[in-house]
Amino acid sequence: MSDTHLPKRAKQLPAPLLAELPHVDVVFHAGDWVDTATLDLLESRSARLVGVYGNNDGPELRARLPEVAYAELGGLRFAVVHETGAAQGREARCAARYPDADVLVFGHSHIPWDTTAPGGLRLLNPGSPTDRRRQPHCTYMTATVSDGRLTDVTLHRLPPRTVQRRSHG
Template sequence: MRLLLMSDTHLPKRAREIPAPLLAELPRADVVVHAGDWVDTATLDLLESRSHRLLGVYGNNDGPGLRARLPEVARADLDGLRLGVIHETGAAQGRDQRCAERFPDLDVLVFGHSHIPWDTTAATGLRLLNPGSPTDRRRQPHCTYMTATVTAGRLADVVLHRLPPRVPR
């Protein structure tokens, strides 16, 4: 099972559209995960229409329309892997322990908010992944997203992908 992970698209505020290389990944993914801060419902509509399966949550910049359609926390069993999605996890310091205590029933937690890619494993075994942002790099050198695979309840092949610089508006 192939996963495509993204967060913090902030469309059309930070960019006009999802970058073409990321759109090209959609049909290859069995599950698309978006960890919040969509900003517009058109992005949700697009991902719903082009994804085999979409697992998403709302973020702090998402208004009533998105909050009506998306949960704050999403969970799914993916071939035996217990995956969760949330937008905010708080400060980087203590994140692993804090999330492990809050989500003891998960194997993987995908989150966003910071726009900073993150890949760690808590002492309990909980894997924490932040794919960064494909449209708003903020203090990062590149816009990013992640891909991964799930086989027999195990996460593998986690790759952080850098996107080419976009042309300013």
């Protein structure tokens, strides 16, 4: 997941996303948490959390999270970062910037992305589960790592009613 922006964009993470947590080995968060409560929640409910800070994250989150995180899972090398720059040229730019990664998880745009750069780097942006911006749905991704391969990459679309917006009373 990425770009949760809590509690600015929603009151809490959507129930379908929270229901996935007990069934996964690793949760990735590609930044823009905005509040430390979401970090605390994911740390307490996840077997393993790999997260980074984003451009909207303040000093408390930056003190607890790196700008870039790395993890090896099932023979694959993952890198996580919030921002990758413009969509044009992203694959080549990221392949050059993260030459030792097999998969790059990123956020910032709130736009789901799944491409493979020349040379094989897989780039994944899960969108946002709480702030769809110009997208038709709020989203997150799941994937399976098996025998050194990334399989079953699925973009999950959240029904609008699962995202609880803050009231502007």
